[in-house]
Amino acid sequence: MTALGLVEAQKIMARSWDGTSREVVTCIVRMEFDGGVVPLVEVVVADRPTALLGRDVLNLFRLLLDGPALTLEILPST
Secondary structure: OOOOOOEEEEEEEEEEOOOOEEEEEEEEEEEEEEEEEEEEEEEOOOOOOOOOOHHHHHHHOEEEEEEEOOEEEEOOOO
């Protein structure tokens, strides 16, 4: 969080995929990738090298997932 200059928005209780609950920190961020910009969204801070994007973010883009080619394209929304 500190390395990215993020400021804590709030602490909430979140439930994991295995049903366990714990308190987590959230931040408000603006995401950019491949020319696409996501409006400000609240994200859960996690000490992981990867992230999960929710449907609220994914629904802003047209995505082309090509499994056999192991590629993902972010296409302009129409």
